[in-house]
Amino acid sequence: MSEFHVRAVAEGEQRACLELLEQALHAKPISDEAWAKMARTWPAAGKFAAFDDHGTPVGIASSFGTELTVPGGRKLATAAVDGIAVRADWTRRGILTAMMATQLEDIAARGVPLAALHASEGVIYGRFGYGVATYGKGVLVERPRARLRDGLGRDGVVRFLTPAEAVERVPALYRRFTGERPGFAARPEMWWPGFFERVVTGNDGYRVAVHSGPDGEDGFVVYQTVDMRDRQAPERGALLDIRELHAATPRAWAGLWRFLLSIDLVSAVAGRGRPMDEPIAEMLTDPRAVTTTEVIDDLWLRLVDVLAALQARTYGTAEAVVLEVFDRQLPDNNGRYAVGQDGVDRTTAEADLRLDVDTLASLYLGHGLFSDLVTAGRVEVLNEAAVARADALFHTVRAPWCGTFF
Numbered sequence: 283m284s285e286f287h288v289r290a291v292a293e294g295e296q297r298a299c300l301e302l303l304e305q306a307l308h309a310k311p312i313s314d315e316a317w318a319k320m321a322r323t324w325p326a327a328g329k330f331a332a333f334d335d336h337g338t339p340v341g342i343a344s345s346f347g348t349e350l351t352v353p354g355g356r357k358l359a360t361a362a363v364d365g366i367a368v369r370a371d372w373t374r375r376g377i378l379t380a381m382m383a384t385q386l387e388d389i390a391a392r393g394v395p396l397a398a399l400h401a402s403e404g405v406i407y408g409r410f411g412y413g414v415a416t417y418g419k420g421v422l423v424e425r426p427r428a429r430l431r432d433g434l435g436r437d438g439v440v441r442f443l444t445p446a447e448a449v450e451r452v453p454a455l456y457r458r459f460t461g462e463r464p465g466f467a468a469r470p471e472m473w474w475p476g477f478f479e480r481v482v483t484g485n486d487g488y489r490v491a492v493h494s495g496p497d498g499e500d501g502f503v504v505y506q507t508v509d510m511r512d513r514q515a516p517e518r519g520a521l522l523d524i525r526e527l528h529a530a531t532p533r534a535w536a537g538l539w540r541f542l543l544s545i546d547l548v549s550a551v552a553g554r555g556r557p558m559d560e561p562i563a564e565m566l567t568d569p570r571a572v573t574t575t576e577v578i579d580d581l582w583l584r585l586v587d588v589l590a591a592l593q594a595r596t597y598g599t600a601e602a603v604v605l606e607v608f609d610r611q612l613p614d615n616n617g618r619y620a621v622g623q624d625g626v627d628r629t630t631a632e633a634d635l636r637l638d639v640d641t642l643a644s645l646y647l648g649h650g651l652f653s654d655l656v657t658a659g660r661v662e663v664l665n666e667a668a669v670a671r672a673d674a675l676f677h678t679v680r681a682p683w684c685g686t687f688f
């Protein structure tokens with residue numbers, strides 16, 4: 283059987299790696315024209331690949347640098363893992379395992395405390411220490427029933443941007459969203475061209491609209507119109523499918539929803555991956571106009587440097603707990619950590635709770651409760667009183683949400 287070896291991708295090898303990624307994700311082959319546009323956003327830096335005996339890439343693991351907001355508001359350097367694939371004729375031979383090990387060691391060696399990804403399937407990444415740290419909900423709002431409460435969302439103005447205006451103005455606008463919400467991801471410059479190419483300047487009928495309030499532009503929505511009419515229901519209006527809706531203020535948020543719900547010949551407005559606590563039903567006179575269509579795992583988080591990550595966030599009010607963490611891939615993280623509102627440090631004290639690093643990642647941004655993960659068999663309890671304390675320390679008021687797909 284042929285062997286493979288994993289190494290950093292060299293200049294000139296990116297296109298072959300991208301082709302293997304697109305093939306594994308069942309996407310169309312990349313044309314020369316498409317590659318010419320993409321090349322600068324797909325640098326060799328940050329990529330590892332598995333090569334066969336002939337030097338042909340058969341697996342790819344890519345990442346780029348970003349920042350995630352952690353509870354308390356600090357922005358922490360994060361490796362955004364965005365392209366993972368193994369060629370179909372090489373799967374289940376340990377290539378992903380080898381690439382993830384190399385990638386994680388590299389991220390750790392560079393002193394980046396977090397890694398994060400969006401997973402194609404739920405069974406893949408837990409074994410590498412990633413845990414689901416944010417969730418998103420799908421919503422469907424029936425427009426004929428949906429009325430916003432009096433006065434809500436009427437303070438500003440919404441208007442469409444041309445694709446060229448969107449390319450020029452939306453990235454700067456996005457930087458206004460400073461991300462008080464845990465899990466919120468910054469978007470480096472190299473993230474935007476791919477988004478604009480796929481969505482805004484493409485032929486899929488996306489529209490971009492901005493909201494302006496007293497301090498200028500403060501929110502935007504990107505949506506696609508899907509024609510829902512057919513022979514049985516020729517009167518049925520269109521569906522507005524929200525790709526992105528971001529707002530710097532509650533007023534801008536309500537203004538954008540009011541705008542969407544005011545568009546004629548529309549039967550429903552839908553969105554996927556919305557924040558779990560987005561109060562759509564609460565802003566309407568009839569909360570039953572909204573259906574939650576799904577709840578999906580959003581961001582999978584990896585604590586690459588457990589101590590640095592724990593020290594970077596703030597905690598609720600409770601007596602400290604001692605967590606004993608087990609990390610198979612990065613054993614430097616193994617050990618006990620005293621976590622309290624006054625700080626975090628390694629300790630030799632007896633452990634209260636014992637858990638794997640992927641479980642800690644699931645709790646890190648404030649989603650979920652230790653007590654639920656005790657029930658689920660994910661946290662071992664050595665001191666019963668510590669469970670409620672850990673819940674109070676880690677849980678956040680705002681539901682964590684990433685807001686960016688990569």
Ligand SMILES: CC(C)(COP(=O)(O)OP(=O)(O)OC[C@H]1O[C@@H](n2cnc3c(N)ncnc32)[C@H](O)[C@@H]1OP(=O)(O)O)[C@@H](O)C(=O)NCCC(=O)NCCS
Nearest residue numbers: 306366367368373374375376377378379400401402403405
């Ligand atoms: C997912 C993928 C990268 C896995 O690569 P791989 O080289 O086959 O993975 P490995 O051989 O290292 O597998 C490691 C372990 O994970 C398991 N595993 C990996 N992918 C799995 C999957 N999709 N479903 C179930 N188990 C999976 C393997 O069975 C193996 O388990 P074991 O250690 O108990 O034997 C590959 O199947 C692929 O490219 N799929 C299509 C593209 C894709 O989904 N990419 C991920 C984008 S986020």
